[in-house]
Amino acid sequence: MQSPAIILVRPQLGMNIGMVARAMANFGLSDLRLVNPRDGWPNPEAGPAAAGADHVLDGARLFGSVGAALADCRLTFATAFRSRDLVKPVLAPRAAAAAIRDGGGKAGLLFGPERSGLTTDDLVAVQSLVTIPADPAFDSLNLAQAVLVLAYEWWVEGGAAPVPGPERLPAPHAELEGLLGQLDEALAAAGYFHPPARTPATRRTLAGIFAAARFTSDEIRTLRGVIRALSRGR
Secondary structure, three states: OOOOEEEEEOOOOHHHHHHHHHHHHHOOOOOEEEEOOOOOOOOOOHHHHHOOOHHHHHOOEEEOOHHHHOOOOOEEEEEOOOOOOOOOOEEOHHHHHHHHHHHOOOEEEEEOOOOOOOOHHHHOOOOEEEOOOOOOOOOOOOHHHHHHHHHHHHHHOOOOOOOOOHHHOOOOHHHHHHHHHHHHHHHHHOOOOOOHHHHHHHHHHHHHHHHHHOOOHHHHHHHHHHHHHHHHHO
């Protein structure tokens, strides 16, 4: 079973990144990815907070977008306290860890910025949402706590598990983004996006539909061929 990537989207404080690294190291995780950290990277405040998890910080990679950070991930999850009207599976941390165990492919777990959390545009890219049950009277977890919960559940679910054949693995996210880009160009050429004010919402809806389908690489190649054929016919 491949260990999942922990992806921090627009993290604000170096200290919090360090505490995330410590939580990851507690449970055998090392693939830390940062999307547009507010104060840049490296950040001198991260080291002391990591409390010895320097190997996680040293291996951290910087990305300019959520899509780029998820590019090699076949299983994609995002933490959210509510679904924000998105039609996606909502899992508890233990169920998400089991899905990663049984899925067999590389997984990416998105965590949002400390104050605001992930936006709808961030969430629409993933296949499933993960909600951490907490007391409704005080359900605010800090960034490192949220990572710790998911990392712990993954560790508990760890060990040998049957890996599905490669033909059934969901395609890497980069292949999905390529399909969506091709579809977007074809739809724009056909005048599909109307009225213009609805275009961003329509694109989010399409992205959510295709992310939820968990297409394999072969299926994506087939769909791209269909789009090419229809575009030529037009």
